[in-house]
Amino acid sequence: MSEITPELVHHLGVLARIQLSADEVERLTDQLDAIVDNVAKVSQVATAEVPAMSHPIALQNVYRPDVPEAVLTPAQALQNAPDAAEGRFRVTAILGEEQ
Template sequence: MSEFSTEQVRHLAGLARIALTEDELGRLAGELGAIVDNVAIVQRAAGPDVVATSHPIPLVNVYRDDVPTETLTAAQAVAGAPEHDGSRFKVSAILGEEQ
């Protein structure tokens, strides 16, 4: 079984900017070892004739073609707005007086 020291886990956690307690460091040292061992098993099972995949089912793009159409005028866009100045939406300030 692969072994990780708590110092190695602490170093990895620091790189990932994750704060861990001493209990978590000890527990994760064992868990990381098990993960590395399981990855090694999968790598042995997947020989050179097995194609690497990121998804078991082929995916296709489901987006429609981007076709230009007529757009709203500024007046049409603001027509249903509660407040506007004719061409722009008016919204209340959310930051207060410090603006």
């Protein structure tokens, strides 16, 4: 029996605030059901003897020593700014605008 129903897909669309047409609900129902079936198949094959992995090849980060170096002065940092005031970058206000 199918775990994914058109009602569930419609409900998920409402939760995600996505308006879905009847055709989209039908198509997504089939697609999501196939995904759930495939995940179930993989879950049946997965065993405790096989460790989970996120990447087939072991990765290792390469770090360099964290050594403080010369930094820019405030004047140097602002020298190419299109607009600056009181030692800061001046940008257009965006807070409070309707999105």
